[in-house]
Amino acid sequence: MATTHTPHRSHHTSQLWAGGLTVFAAVMLGITGVVGVFRGIMAIAEDDVFLTTPNYVFQFDLTGWGWIHLVLGAVAILVSFGLYKVSMWARVAGVAIASLVVIANFLSLPYYPAWSILMIAMSGFVIWALCVVKPDDAS
Numbered sequence: 001m002a003t004t005h006t007p008h009r010s011h012h013t014s015q016l017w018a019g020g021l022t023v024f025a026a027v028m029l030g031i032t033g034v035v036g037v038f039r040g041i042m043a044i045a046e047d048d049v050f051l052t053t054p055n056y057v058f059q060f061d062l063t064g065w066g067w068i069h070l071v072l073g074a075v076a077i078l079v080s081f082g083l084y085k086v087s088m089w090a091r092v093a094g095v096a097i098a099s100l101v102v103i104a105n106f107l108s109l110p111y112y113p114a115w116s117i118l119m120i121a122m123s124g125f126v127i128w129a130l131c132v133v134k135p136d137d138a139s
Contacts, residue, residue, distance in 0.1 A: 022091075025129035026083035029076050029094055032101060032122045036073025039115055040066045065108050072101050083130075091130045098123040098130075 043066025076097050082090030101123045105116040 021129045021133050022083055022086050025094060025126045026080045028122055028126045030080035033073040033076030033080060036069045040070025040073055068104055072104055094130050095127055098126040
């Protein structure tokens, strides 16, 4: 009589998977932060890249949006460095900052829709990658 063995993941494979997702999230959050910093600098300098929409519900000054994106981008870059250490505080902060980046880019969709959609997608991948890793896999 033949026996069937169900394959199970070893703890080592699980750690590699968790480490890979955390590095993916760190890289994506770092790229998101750099793009956010550049976008913030462009808005603060009142570059002609941005579109003005006079009848938009969330009307903010373009310079104000620039400072918001600049600060969020800088914090995202700092948190991405913490993710390389695979620490719980960095994972929680990564999800929090990526969520704030999603909200800020949703509110600034009319000013530059292409970058906003790109940033929302990148931040969504960061949130996914940081949330699917189980706490016991990350260490």
